Amino acid sequence: MVTQKPAIPKGTRDFGPAIMVRRNYILETIKKTYQQFGYLPLETPALENISVLTGNYGDEGDQLLFKILNSGDFLSKVDKADIDQGYKKLLPKISNKGLKYDLTVPFARFVAMNRHEINFPFKRYQIQPVWRADNPQMGRYREFYQCDADVIGSESLICEAEIISLINQILNQLGIHDFILKMNHRSILAGISEEIGAPDKVAVLCVAIDKLEKIGQEKVSRELEAKGFTPNSITRLFEILEVSGTNQEILSKLSQLLKKSTPGTEGLKAIQQIFAYADNLVIGDHRVQFDPSLARGLSYYTGAIFEVQVNNQEIGSIGGGGRYDDLTSIFGLPGVSGVGFSFGVDRVYDVMEKLQLFPEFQNTQSQVLVTIFDDTTVIHALQIVRELRKQGLTVEIFPDTVKLKKQLNHAHKKSIPFVIILGPDEIANNQLTLKNMATGHQTSQDLNTTVNLINSTQSK
């Protein structure tokens, strides 16, 4: 037999029990809060038709899609000419499925497919892995989980305020307090673009100013210059972006600067309204920061955009989202606006690990390990396990008849707090020997007393 070194593909990970307990804690917290806000669960396949996926994430996104080869002889419909035309022409002939890249587009597909059964506004949450053929780095994986919550079929800005509230509640529960929720509006970006005299270059502008915080004003200027922005418009741009102060101060200064721009004025009004709603909805301080330089990549956003960043953590954003006015139109359902948000659990995990925010999870381990003394005591041990479980204890049995030393060592390594020793002496006296692993102390008594002893020590 040819053996191979076990390995998993680049950018993917196994999650062992210790990690899963913590991941589940995050997922459960998110799920519970989503449900508390009225979002209902949805799952969609890992695979989508490639036509559903392409064209929604920009050229970059299409590059990062995992495509799946057609089954069987995937070359049967391909001839030399196809190959000579390059991979872009070849691709549709050899692949008609792909792994989903995010949860929003499959959601839009679902909504379009089920439009007659859905009551709008429709709120759903979805917690599933997505795949991107990106080059892995810190906090960046090829398979990772997203936790989306979206409302579709309402243009009300209350939906945006709800999302602000949702994010605050979840992060507070997870113990992540040192974060900011950055917010901007695509119309404001369009307004800025108009104001600096480059209305047709919003997309390029967005990509550039999104990096402002990371690479600084000088490098951004140079990049814009290279993209054909005039020195005048660049100067004007930074006059706008330099505006600082409280959210209200920035908003009022910007409305002066952008007063000639219709989309700019509308965007600012929307942000103002969202803040007004959020002030009355969010429990405590909502930690929203209006940031005109926030751009975000995904091309389907049209309204408000959000991004959550944890302060002093170089991991990028742990979540983001925004409003999309027309996502379902490519599936034949125009005029349905939606807004959504997504947490990246993997990054939330990394941050919580670094900040040591995970609680101890003692409830996930067994309370007692029942040992098997020798072949003659197996049946008794099984019966004891049955009775202890009947009484509600979390109990496991060491399945092999090996030295007590080994069984105790197993309990020690798994941090199981109690061990029951059941040898011929105990069986003869109808007693159980209970060893407290922390103190090393052990006593013998009947079953009910043993259960009480375990329960009383546990509850302390």
Added chain:
RNA sequence: GUGGAUGUAGCUCAGUAGGUUAGAGCACCAGAUUGUGGUUCUGGGGGUCGCCGGUUCGAGGCCGGUCUUCCACCCCA
């Protein structure tokens, strides 16, 4: 996709200008302790030095390719 760094035992790492049977700590297993874990002591197992090829009398160390991981770009959760 582009560029840079990295890869030696399960883990963290040594390994001097290429030169015998590649080391340590931790972890693991066994015994001291035949009804008892954590400490201690004694002993033991485990490496085709990421993979493939090349140079050389000889390669863990040099060269080429490839894969992994990390970093930067790109982009993003």
